[in-house]
Amino acid sequence: MAMQHTLTTERAWVRYALTTLALLFLLVFLLVPLVSVFWEALAKGWDLYADALVEYEAWQAIKLTLIAAAIAVPLNLVFGVAAAWAIARFEFRGKSLLTTLIDLPFSVSPVVAGLMYILLFGSHGWLGGWLSEHNIQIIFAIPGIVLATVFVTFPFVARELIPLMQAQGQDEEQAAIVLGASGFAAFWHVTLPNIKWGLLYGVILTNARAMGEFGAVSVVSGHIRGETNTIPLHVEILYNEYNFVGAFACASILALLALVTLAVKTLVEWRMERQHEASLVRTQQAREALV
Amino acid sequence: MTFLAKRYSVLPGFGLSLGYAIFWLGLIVLLPLTALILTSSQLGLPLFWETVSAPRVVASLQLSFGTAALAALINCVMGFLVAWVLVRYRFPGKRFVDALVDLPFALPTAVAGIALTTIYAPNGWLGQYLEPWGLKVAFTPTGIVIALIFVSLPFVVRTVQPVLEDLEGELEEAATCLGAGRWQIFRRVIFPAVLPALMTGTAMAFARATGEFGSVIFIAGNIPLVSEIAPLIIISKLEQFDFLGATAVAVVMLMLSFSVLFAINLLQWWTSRRHGMK
Numbered sequence: 001m002a003m004q005h006t007l008t009t010e011r012a013w014v015r016y017a018l019t020t021l022a023l024l025f026l027l028v029f030l031l032v033p034l035v036s037v038f039w040e041a042l043a044k045g046w047d048l049y050a051d052a053l054v055e056y057e058a059w060q061a062i063k064l065t066l067i068a069a070a071i072a073v074p075l076n077l078v079f080g081v082a083a084a085w086a087i088a089r090f091e092f093r094g095k096s097l098l099t100t101l102i103d104l105p106f107s108v109s110p111v112v113a114g115l116m117y118i119l120l121f122g123s124h125g126w127l128g129g130w131l132s133e134h135n136i137q138i139i140f141a142i143p144g145i146v147l148a149t150v151f152v153t154f155p156f157v158a159r160e161l162i163p164l165m166q167a168q169g170q171d172e173e174q175a176a177i178v179l180g181a182s183g184f185a186a187f188w189h190v191t192l193p194n195i196k197w198g199l200l201y202g203v204i205l206t207n208a209r210a211m212g213e214f215g216a217v218s219v220v221s222g223h224i225r226g227e228t229n230t231i232p233l234h235v236e237i238l239y240n241e242y243n244f245v246g247a248f249a250c251a252s253i254l255a256l257l258a259l260v261t262l263a264v265k266t267l268v269e270w271r272m273e274r275q276h277e278a279s280l281v282r283t284q285q286a287r288e289a290l291v
Numbered sequence: 292m293t294f295l296a297k298r299y300s301v302l303p304g305f306g307l308s309l310g311y312a313i314f315w316l317g318l319i320v321l322l323p324l325t326a327l328i329l330t331s332s333q334l335g336l337p338l339f340w341e342t343v344s345a346p347r348v349v350a351s352l353q354l355s356f357g358t359a360a361l362a363a364l365i366n367c368v369m370g371f372l373v374a375w376v377l378v379r380y381r382f383p384g385k386r387f388v389d390a391l392v393d394l395p396f397a398l399p400t401a402v403a404g405i406a407l408t409t410i411y412a413p414n415g416w417l418g419q420y421l422e423p424w425g426l427k428v429a430f431t432p433t434g435i436v437i438a439l440i441f442v443s444l445p446f447v448v449r450t451v452q453p454v455l456e457d458l459e460g461e462l463e464e465a466a467t468c469l470g471a472g473r474w475q476i477f478r479r480v481i482f483p484a485v486l487p488a489l490m491t492g493t494a495m496a497f498a499r500a501t502g503e504f505g506s507v508i509f510i511a512g513n514i515p516l517v518s519e520i521a522p523l524i525i526i527s528k529l530e531q532f533d534f535l536g537a538t539a540v541a542v543v544m545l546m547l548s549f550s551v552l553f554a555i556n557l558l559q560w561w562t563s564r565r566h567g568m569k
Contacts, residue, residue: 010473015380022376023388025369028417029441030394033406036416040409075315083312090305098312100556104320106495107548109502111522112541115529116323119330124534126326150319174301183303205396212399214505215522219529232401232505239405239509251402258397266390 037255041248052249060226061234061250067142068217068230069210072149076206080157081199085187087158088165089173099162105154113151114219117144140222145230148216153206160202161195168194197268197275208261212254331542334535342539347515348524352543355521358432359500362439367493369440370447371485377448378455392448395441400505407438408509430512435520438506443496450492454485487562491555498551502544 009015042049052058083102087095105113119125121138131138138144172194176186192199214232221228229237231250238247331339342348376382377389395403411418411428421428428434458481466476504522511518521544528537 009379014473018372019376019380019382022369022373023382026373026388026391029437029444030391032410032416033403033441034394034398036406036410037402040406079312079315082308082315085304086309086312089302090300090309092305092309098316100552101316101320102312103552104324107498107502107552109504109522109541109544109548111504111525112327112502112544113323115525115537115541116327118529119534119538120323120326122534126329147319151323154319170300170302177301177303186302187304208397208399212402214399214401215503218504219526232399235401235405236509244409247405251399251405254399254402258394258399258402261397262390262393265393266386 034255037248037251040244041252043248044245048245049249049252052243052246053253055246057226057229058234058246058250061229061231062253064142064145064228065211065230068145068149069207071146072153072210073203073207075150076153076157077199077203079154080161080202083158084161084165085191088162089170102155102158105151108151110148110152110213110215111219114148114216117147117151117216117220121147139220140224140228142228144220145217145228148220149210149213152213152216153209156206156209157199157202160198160205164195164198165191197271201265201268204261204264208257211257327538327541327545330535330538334539338535339539339542342536343543347519348521348540350516351519351521351524352540352547354432354435354518355501355544356547358435358439358520359443359497359503362436362443362500363493363497365436365440366444366447366496367489370444370492370496371451371489373444374448374451374455378452393445395443396445400442400503401509403441404438404506404509407434407441407506411437411510429510430514430518432511432518434510434512435507435518438510439500439503442503442506443500446496446499447489447492450488450495451485454488455481458484487558491558491562494551494555494558498548498555501548501551 010018041052083098086092087099108116118139120127121131121144122128123132123139125139136143138147172190173186176190177183181189211230212232213230214236217230218233218236221230221233223229223233223237225237231254235247235250235254238244238250334342373392377385377392382388408415408429410416411421411434413419413422413427413429415429418429426433428437462480463476466480471479502522504520507520508523511520511523513519513523521540525537525540525544528534528540
């Protein structure tokens with residue numbers, strides 16, 4: 001808003017008071033915790049900070065976290081795109097049920113999610129006997145960690161894409177198909193360029209959640225040091241051993257990841273705004289050309 | 292499959308994309324959920340009731356849902372205020388503040404947990420000023436509420452914000468021309484339009500907060516009957532290999548959070564009907 005409408009806004013002191021109150025709230029509840037992570041990590045100097053990160057167990061935890069995210073994120077990416085294509089491009093019965101089921105992992109406590117996988121794949125679980133006969137270990141091993149991670153990050157890509165693709169409509173894809181493009185070509189050259197920014201944010205958010213998941217992974221991992229510990233679990237162990245510099249040093253990697261995620265989100269929103277404005281200008285020019 | 296029968300469309304890939312989505316949904320979500328329900332059915336009603344009505348379990352469920360309700364209520368007010376200020380007023384650093392609101396989505400819960408605990412500990416940045424007033428935050432239920440406020444704040448802000456942005460200025464201008472004051476306009480014109488979104492956002496914040504684990508266990512202190520949350524009961528039962536007991540508590544939590552999910556869907560249905568008219 002370039003100009004404030006004096007009639008349809010509050011008096012100046014009300015505006016200042018409300019803004020101050022909101023900013024104070026955000027300062028205390030969001031900014032202070034964020035700053036404190038880096039502050040505590042560097043409290044004893046850079047040397048101790050660097051030492052905490054190159055330690056063997058920390059390094060193993062970082063590696064495991066990267067592996068789990070590298071498997072879980074692409075799986076959810078493919079699922080999210082498939083689900084969004086089906087839901088945003090077709091009308092079918094049971095669609096709202098499907099949407100609700102996709103959102104389901106949001107309202108399941110991460111600990112309950114972990115428990116579900118233990119009941120299914122654990123040694124006393126429903127498939128436990130069959131799995132141990134075939135020498136497959138899922139619980140207390142990497143597959144369990146990946147499964148738990150996939151569960152908690154399940155809805156993110158689909159949730160980001162469905163409203164976006166619904167808003168864009170399907171005229172452009174229909175045109176491509178009618179003009180003879182194959183289904184895959186229509187998706188690759190028409191749909192993907194339209195959704196790439198939303199997709200990027202969905203992936204980045206999925207990645208941040210995948211690397212930071214604590215509750216579900218903590219239940220299925222078994223906490224074997226140097227083997228099945230992800231970064232968040234390693235943070236917990238260090239913290240409970242009163243090794244605060246180590247705990248906050250590992251936590252600061254995850255906090256940095258969160259900051260990158262927020263930066264990408266801001267960038268994506270800015271790009272989408274520009275895309276929208278550019279398309280408005282094109283429509284305007286086309287209209288003028290017709291007249 | 293008449294249930295999933297689609298209307299005709301020129302676009303290809305319906306069977307493939309839907310089939311894959313349903314297959315993956317079944318594998319990741321529905322199969323484990325079935326395992327949970329099957330296990331709980333082994334339990335039998337008397338044993339189920341005995342597990343769930345144990346004082347420690349009841350106290351933990353009350354704590355989890357009570358603190359989540361309080362945090363959701365506080366976020367309902369403060370989240371609305373933040374959304375209002377972000378949409379309506381101009382101030383320096385607005386873009387930064389807007390991005391910061393999403394921090395709890397991106398910051399891992401365990402990191403938030405240890406950061407909040409350190410801040411509110413008796414010798415922490417904020418804790419040292421609260422201590423002389425007799426306000427203990429870390430290692431008490433108050434700390435749990437603080438952690439849950441952090442975790443669930445974006446849900447309210449991000450649900451209310453787009454609705455506030457889409458409000459038509461003409462309605463307010465008309466109300467002003469007809470002689471209404473700002474407070475009257477807020478109460479009679481703006482608030483009713485935002486109310487469904489505000490309720491949805493609050494319900495989502497509540498649903499998220501009830502199951503929260505990572506940020507809470509550090510700050511809660513985990514004293515049985517006082518500050519022990521329901522997910523922690525599940526974990527301690529698992530550590531004693533009491534799978535059936537853990538399942539019973541999990542089923543109660545699931546039933547409670549599914550009723551919240553159902554309420555959210557009802558709210559969204561109500562909202563889309565109200566807005567679908569135009």
